[in-house]
Amino acid sequence: MPHLKTEEMIMNMGPQHPSTHGVLRLELVTDGEVVKSITPHIGYLHRCFEKHGEELTYPMIIPFTDRLDYLASMNNNHAFNLAVEKLLNLEVPRKVEFIRVIVAELQRIASHLVAIGTFGADIGAVTPFLWTFRDREVILNLFENLTGARMLYNYMWPGGVARDFPKGFREEIGAFITYFRPKIRDLNNLLTGNHIFISRTAHVGVLPADVAVNYNCTGPVLRGSGVKWDLRKNDPYSIYPEFEFDIPVGQGTMGTLGDTWDRYYIRCQEMEQSLNIIEQALAKFPVEDATDVQAAVPRRIKPPAGEVYARAENPRGELGFYIISDGGTKPFRVRAKSPCFVNLAVLPALGKGIMVSDIVAILGSIDIVLGEVDR
Amino acid sequence: MHDLVLKTLGIGDLLAWLGVPDGSLVYPVVASVFPLVFLIIFALLAVYAERKVSALIQNRLGPMETGPWGLFQTTADILKLIQKEDITPKAADKILFFVAPVLVFTGTYASLAAFPWSSGFVGADLNVGIFYLLAISSLVVAGLLMAGWGSNNKWSLYGAVRSTAQIVSYEIPAGLAVLTAIVTTGTLSMNGIIRHQEGMWFGLLFQSPFLFVAFIIYLIASLAEVNRTPFDLPEAESELVGGYHTEYSGMKFAMFFLAEYGNMFIVSGIAVAVFMGGWLTPWGTEPSVLMGVVWMILKSLFFVFFQMWLRWTLPRFRVDQLMYLCWKVLIPIAFACLIGQAAVEVYL
Amino acid sequence: MGYFKDIYRGVSSTLTGMTLTARELVRPDHIVTIQYPKESIPVPETGRYRLHNNIDECIGCNQCANACPVSCIEIKSFKRMDKDVETVKETQKKRLWVEQFDIDMSKCMFCGLCTWPCPTECLTMTSVYDYSAYDFKEHIFKFSKLTPAEAEQKKAELEAWTAEQAALKAAAAAKKAAEAPAVKPETPAAPPAEKPAEG
Numbered sequence: 001m002p003h004l005k006t007e008e009m010i011m012n013m014g015p016q017h018p019s020t021h022g023v024l025r026l027e028l029v030t031d032g033e034v035v036k037s038i039t040p041h042i043g044y045l046h047r048c049f050e051k052h053g054e055e056l057t058y059p060m061i062i063p064f065t066d067r068l069d070y071l072a073s074m075n076n077n078h079a080f081n082l083a084v085e086k087l088l089n090l091e092v093p094r095k096v097e098f099i100r101v102i103v104a105e106l107q108r109i110a111s112h113l114v115a116i117g118t119f120g121a122d123i124g125a126v127t128p129f130l131w132t133f134r135d136r137e138v139i140l141n142l143f144e145n146l147t148g149a150r151m152l153y154n155y156m157w158p159g160g161v162a163r164d165f166p167k168g169f170r171e172e173i174g175a176f177i178t179y180f181r182p183k184i185r186d187l188n189n190l191l192t193g194n195h196i197f198i199s200r201t202a203h204v205g206v207l208p209a210d211v212a213v214n215y216n217c218t219g220p221v222l223r224g225s226g227v228k229w230d231l232r233k234n235d236p237y238s239i240y241p242e243f244e245f246d247i248p249v250g251q252g253t254m255g256t257l258g259d260t261w262d263r264y265y266i267r268c269q270e271m272e273q274s275l276n277i278i279e280q281a282l283a284k285f286p287v288e289d290a291t292d293v294q295a296a297v298p299r300r301i302k303p304p305a306g307e308v309y310a311r312a313e314n315p316r317g318e319l320g321f322y323i324i325s326d327g328g329t330k331p332f333r334v335r336a337k338s339p340c341f342v343n344l345a346v347l348p349a350l351g352k353g354i355m356v357s358d359i360v361a362i363l364g365s366i367d368i369v370l371g372e373v374d375r
Numbered sequence: 376m377h378d379l380v381l382k383t384l385g386i387g388d389l390l391a392w393l394g395v396p397d398g399s400l401v402y403p404v405v406a407s408v409f410p411l412v413f414l415i416i417f418a419l420l421a422v423y424a425e426r427k428v429s430a431l432i433q434n435r436l437g438p439m440e441t442g443p444w445g446l447f448q449t450t451a452d453i454l455k456l457i458q459k460e461d462i463t464p465k466a467a468d469k470i471l472f473f474v475a476p477v478l479v480f481t482g483t484y485a486s487l488a489a490f491p492w493s494s495g496f497v498g499a500d501l502n503v504g505i506f507y508l509l510a511i512s513s514l515v516v517a518g519l520l521m522a523g524w525g526s527n528n529k530w531s532l533y534g535a536v537r538s539t540a541q542i543v544s545y546e547i548p549a550g551l552a553v554l555t556a557i558v559t560t561g562t563l564s565m566n567g568i569i570r571h572q573e574g575m576w577f578g579l580l581f582q583s584p585f586l587f588v589a590f591i592i593y594l595i596a597s598l599a600e601v602n603r604t605p606f607d608l609p610e611a612e613s614e615l616v617g618g619y620h621t622e623y624s625g626m627k628f629a630m631f632f633l634a635e636y637g638n639m640f641i642v643s644g645i646a647v648a649v650f651m652g653g654w655l656t657p658w659g660t661e662p663s664v665l666m667g668v669v670w671m672i673l674k675s676l677f678f679v680f681f682q683m684w685l686r687w688t689l690p691r692f693r694v695d696q697l698m699y700l701c702w703k704v705l706i707p708i709a710f711a712c713l714i715g716q717a718a719v720e721v722y723l
Numbered sequence: 724m725g726y727f728k729d730i731y732r733g734v735s736s737t738l739t740g741m742t743l744t745a746r747e748l749v750r751p752d753h754i755v756t757i758q759y760p761k762e763s764i765p766v767p768e769t770g771r772y773r774l775h776n777n778i779d780e781c782i783g784c785n786q787c788a789n790a791c792p793v794s795c796i797e798i799k800s801f802k803r804m805d806k807d808v809e810t811v812k813e814t815q816k817k818r819l820w821v822e823q824f825d826i827d828m829s830k831c832m833f834c835g836l837c838t839w840p841c842p843t844e845c846l847t848m849t850s851v852y853d854y855s856a857y858d859f860k861e862h863i864f865k866f867s868k869l870t871p872a873e874a875e876q877k878k879a880e881l882e883a884w885t886a887e888q889a890a891l892k893a894a895a896a897a898k899k900a901a902e903a904p905a906v907k908p909e910t911p912a913a914p915p916a917e918k919p920a921e922g
Contacts, residue, residue, distance in 0.1 A: 011529050019613040033533075033694050060792035063834035122613045124604060124691025127744060130433035134755050141764070148771035148848065154834040162835070163769065190688070190740050195733040196605055197690045356533065357614050357693045432744045435756045684748070688740040704730060 006031055015044050019122045019360040022370030026347075026359065035359060038351035040344055045374040053334030058084050058301040059157060061334065065321075066152035068336060069372040071114050074107035074143075075314045077156035082237055083310035083321040084158040087303040093296050095289045096160050097239045102173065102281045103146070103155065104238075105274040109180070110139040111315035112267040112274075119264055119364035120191050123200050128191040135183050138176055145169065159296035170282050177275050184271060192268060201264060202255025205350045205362035209258065215346045218339050219317025220270065221366055224250040224263030231313040243280045245273045260358075263365040270315075302329050316340050316367060340372040410487040418636040419449045425683050432687045459625035464527060467622065471525030475518045476623065476630035482514030483637035490644055491565040493654045493667030504565035505553060508645055509546070512600070512638065516542045519609065519619050522631070526622035534618025537694060538602060538609030544701045545599035545606075551709035552593035555585060555716045556649045569653035576659055578652030585716040590650040592709050594678070597642035599697070601635065604686040611691055643678035647671065766850035771835045773851040774826050776866040780811045780845035783819035787837035787846050795830035796837060799823035801877070804884045812843045821867050822874045828854075829862035 011028040014020035023044035029036040049068060053061050065080045066073040078100055085092060092100075117132030140150045145166060147153040155162050191197055207217070212225040222229055230247040232240040248269035250262030305327040311320035317339025326332040343366050350362050423438070423446065430437025438445030463472055489504045489511075501507050516539050523535020556579055557563060560571040572578040579586045599606035610618030617623075620631050647653055651674055654667035662670055692700065747753060757764065766772065783800035800819040809817040838846050856862055869877070 009529065018616060033537075056792055059836060060790070063792055063832055063836065066834075120690065124607070124611065124613060125689060126429070127433050127687050130435065134434055137755065144770065145767045146769070148767070148769040148835060149833060152833065154836065162839075166769075186743060190743050191690070193736050194690060194740055195729070195736040196692060196696075199696055200690060200693055355693060355695065357608075357611070357691075360614050428748065431748045431751065431754075434747060434753045436754055436758065439758055684741060684744065685737075688744045689737060 008036060013359065019118075020363065021118065021368055024344075024368070024370055024373070026363075028351075028356070028359070030356065033355045033357075035351055035354050035356060038348050038359065040347055042341075042344070042370075042373050045370045047375065049336065049375040050334055053331055055330065057329045058303075058331065061331070062157065063152065063154045065336075066154055067371060068338065068375060069111075069314060069316060069319070069340065069369045070151060071369055072107050072111040072315045073151065073153050074103045074155060075111075075312060076319060077153065078104050078238070079310065079312035079314065079319045080321050081156045081158050082312055083308055083323050084301065084303070086310050087306060087308045087323060087325055088158060088298065088301065090159045090296065090298070092159055093289075093291045093293070094239070095286050095291050096293050096296070098281055098285050099161050099165060099293065100156055101238055101240065101243075102278055102285075103143070103161075105277045105281070106139050106142065106173070106176075108274045108315045109271050110136045112271050113139075115267055115315070115364075115367040116187065116191075116264065119361075119367070120197075122360040122364040123197055125191055125194070125197065128187060131183070131187065131190075135180060138179065142169075142172060142176065145172075157294070157297050158301055159298060160294045162294070164293045170285060173278060174282060177279060180275065181272075184268065188268060192265060198254050198261060200357070201261035201361055201365070202259055204255075204260045204358050205354065205365065206256045207258040207263075207346060207350060211349060212258065212346070215349065216342050217317070217346055218342065219314065220263055220266040221317065221343045221346070223247065224266050224365075225258035226250045226252075226262075231311060231318055235311065237310075237312055240277075242284070243277045245276050248273065260361050260365040267367075300329065302327070311337070314339055316369065316372070317343060319372075336372075336375060338372045338375060340368040340370075341375075344368050344373055410484065410490075414484065414487070414633065414637045414640075417640055418633045419453065421636045421639065421679060422449045422452070422632070424680070425686075428680070428683045429687045432684075453629060456625055456629040461625045461627065462622075464622050466527040468525040468527065471521045472622075473627075475522035475525055476627045476634075477518075478521060479515050479518030479634045480630045480637075482512055482518065483634040483641065485511045485514070486638075486641045489565060490641065491569055491648050491653050492671055493664045494566065494661060500564055500566050502567075503563045505557070505563050505568065505645070505649065508565070508641070509550060509553065512641060513542065513546060515600075515634065515638065518634075522623070523619040526619070528622050530615045530617070531619050531621045534609040534611075534615050534621070537611075537615075538619060540694070541602070541606060541608060541697060542600055544698060545596045545705075548592050548701060548705035548709045549596035549600060551706065551713055552589040552596065553645070553649055555589035555709070555713045558713065558716050558720055559583075559586065565648055565653070569648055569655060572652040572655060572659065573661060574659045575652065577657055578650055578655065578659070580650050583716060583719055585712040585719065586650065588708060589712045589716070590646070592705050592712070593646055593650065594681075596701075596705060597646060598682060598685065599701070601638040601642055601682075603639065603682050605689040605692050606697060607686075607691055608694060608697060639679050639682055640675055643675040643682070644671065646678055647674040766852065768850070770850040770852070771833050771848040773828060773849050773854060774831065774837070774864070775847055775849045775851075776824055776826070777845040777847075778821060778824060778866045778868055780843045781821055781824065781866070782811065782815055782817045782843055783821040783824075784842060786840040786842070790836045790840050792834065792836065793830050793832055795827045797823060797825045797827075801874075802881060802885075804881060811845075815843045820869060820874070820877055822869055824866040825863050826866070827863045829859045 009030050011030055013026040013028055015023040015025045020026065025041040025044070027039040027041060047067070049064055052064055056064070062077055062080060065076040068076050084090075113132040113136040117129040120126075120128035120132075143153060144150045146169060147155040147162060207221065207225050209225040209227050212222050212227060217225075218229070226249050228247050228249050231237070232245075233247055248266050250257055250266060252259070252262060253265070254261045303325045305325055307322070307324040309320055309322045311318050318337065319339055320337035322333075322335040322337065323331050324333040347362065347366065351359060354362070426448070427437045429435075438448035441447040441451045463469060486508055489501055489507050491500075491504070519538040519542075520535045523531040523533075523538070526532075556568070559579060559582070560568045562568060562571065575582060580590055581587065602609050608618075609615075610620065615621070620628055623631060648671075652659060653674075654662065654671040656662050656666075656670055661667075783798060785798050785800070788794070788796040788798050799822045801822060803818055803820055807820075811817055833848070835848055838848055854862075
């Protein structure tokens with residue numbers, strides 16, 4: 001009935017909304033259930049990370065990097081320390097690199113578990129959410145044992161890590177791997193393969209590869225569109241070149257290439273790849289090496305004047321830190337290139353002519369953490 | 376209804392023994408209070424059961440603090456809801472906002488009038504009993520629409536419009552599925568339908584493949600009618616915050632809740648009565664009046680449990696998929712079943 | 724035939740899911756949550772929760788306050804008299820009276836950076852995590868053992884002692900100067916004349 005006149009309605013989704021994953025406000029222009037356009041409004045969680053960085057010494061900034069993407073603190077620490085080490089031209093002991101890779105990959109699993117669980121909850125399946133949190137809890141317990149904190153670790157320092165693995169810790173990680181593999185299978189059976197889930201996610205929010213590249217998307221969002229780009233392989237850092245692992249990319253298995261389901265499934269596959277990396281790292285771990293993990297940490301971090309950009313593959317994409325040093329103990333400028341912020345920018349491009357229910361699916365598949373979007 | 380209730384449960388004798396004169400107003404009051412009490416007690420236990428089922432599925436403990444194993448948790452919740460301030464939003468349509476929960480609850484409550492508890496224990500054994508039940512339980516739609524519109528909240532409006540579209544659509548496959556059974560039984564009276572199933576194991580369910588499929592269709596459609604996952608779009612928490620009851624609080628919210636769980640029981644009861652032999656024993660003999668009530672409730676509770684089980688397993692449909700399922704899958708198959716069963720009745 | 728395949732997939736994946744959830748439903752031994760106030764997850768020794776300062780070993784060096792990114796540690800100290808200087812942990816000398824050692828746990832971000840530079844390892848993060856309060860002020864933990872009166876007294880003593888020391892020093896210097904060949908007799912002679920008057 002084209003002659004019927006309909007009226008557009010402006011809806012405010014958030015900042016208090018169950019599935020905006022934090023204090024994000026989406027301004028929707030809707031025509032019934034159909035969304036005409038989406039405008040994200042951000043900044044509700046702005047905490048001046050970059051300004052703080054100018055006032056603090058390098059080690060003091062690390063706890064603040066924890067709080068950017070609070071689901072992937074280890075990876076944030078890692079990226080920031082890569083930058084500082086590059087600035088200092090600091091050699092990191094091999095054992096420390098192993099420890100860093102293991103905890104970073106564990107953190108990647110923990111982060112993906114939250115992403116998958118909340119995505120399921122957004123679609124309406126609550127049980128996978130609780131199941132993934134149950135498994136994440138195991139990782140958090142491991143981390144608490146190692147670092148003393150459950151979420152905001154402040155574990156990696158320039159040139160080292162705060163603590164060595166405690167006794168029996170590697171065996172505990174091994175036990176976690178054997179525990180966790182069947183849980184991924186369960187999750188795939190319950191959620192990934194569910195027909196309702198597939199019909200909710202396949203063909204929805206299709207992000208073509210060229211659009212993804214033009215928007216500078218990174219991480220699972222980019223790989224979901226079929227672009228094989230992972231900094232662990234493409235711009236290797238730490239000791240990642242020593243491990244064999246695949247970079248899962250979207251295949252369009254259930255629908256179109258680059259749809260919500262592809263982006264979701266990348267995370268499931270990446271968890272398995274992370275398990276592979278951890279297994280290899282545990283096997284190659286320099287057990288005999290009695291180096292103090294803090295040995296290479298400089299007493300006083302006073303890098304020479306200069307600027308540096310270092311990046312690492314966060315669970316959500318490329319996290320980069322750009323530091324300008326004026327030769328003092330505090331950086332002159334610190335800037336963070338946040339993957340969530342960049343990935344969120346693609347939402348208006350995806351959100352045309354979709355339905356209200358699809359917004360939560362797309363937003364969930366982009367997997368933003370507002371702590372990092374707003375910084 | 377009151378005569379029957381009073382007779383069967385011995386309440387009448389009790390009242391007479393207490394010295395209540397014949398024809399006194401006390402009798403109908405007691406008779407109408409019984410379903411209400413049952414509804415409230417059922418809702419309390421069902422909410423508790425739902426929380427426990429979900430907790431166990433999700434490897435949690437669920438409510439544990441109030442009473443043994445948290446048994447009184449829902450009672451405490453209701454007490455809290457009663458005490459809460461009754462907030463009406465400034466911009467709300469006061470009348471609609473107030474009437475909506477009452478209307479929703481009325482639909483549920485009125486359904487119990489023709490609910491076949493047991494052979495001699497059915498409020499009104501109408502000769503169009505099943506028709507009445509299907510019709511009166513649709514009263515909910517009006518209530519939900521009023522709630523959504525009256526709240527003057529965009530999310531509520533979405534929920535209301537969704538629920539209307541959903542419930543009206545799913546009436547059709549549900550009705551067709553029931554019709555498939557009625558082709559066999561040849562009566563619309565609830566007790567008539569049940570009596571027709573005497574001597575059958577598990578009632579009509581395994582009598583013909585058409586009836587079995589019709590039962591599945593009714594089960595799916597009834598889920599949609601009571602807004603349960605995977606059809607909980609009207610209150611889709613992750614999309615519409617709370618859907619039509621976003622703005623409700625306190626006792627009005629509790630009425631919606633009560634109605635939702637009451638409806639769960641009623642649609643399960645209809646499924647049991649029409650396809651599973653109602654108050655008959657599973658092997659098809661007629662039990663005593665009291666045992667009939669027990670069988671009826673037990674069978675219904677199984678389907679209530681089934682609804683909970685499904686809820687904590689499945690994700691939610693999208694609006695267009697919901698309609699696709701109804702109009703393109705359930706209705707054609709239901710029609711096929713109806714015609715098939717009719718053919719069976721005519722030629723076999 | 725996609726239509727029937729769709730239906731088949733819908734039904735079969737639902738049944739798979741229901742089997743999985745039913746499997747968990749009948750396994751109460753898989754329950755992972757606990758009833759918190761009654762039981763709790765053991766906190767490892769490394770747990771980084773409430774800060775604690777063992778003031779007996781604290782030398783008041785202020786390194787922790789300098790390391791803190793959020794400035795939640797406030798230390799005020801003054802010098803000890805030589806006779807009061809104690810040795811802790813065999814190598815470290817307590818040369819200061821710590822008059823105030825306040826940690827505002829409501830500001831603390833639990834990064835643990837303060838614990839690392841501590842020379843006597845007296846500032847530690849303990850496993851106490853349940854200490855909520857109704858007032859922010861209750862989260863300011865005071866560790867100093869000196870009462871204000873004691874501190875005042877000690878300060879007065881210190882001042883007297885400092886003056887005494889200065890006088891002794893001056894006297895010694897004067898003596899030295901007197902013994903030494905007097906090149907400039909005015910300069911060393913002047914302070915002893917002034918200082919006692921002040922004390």
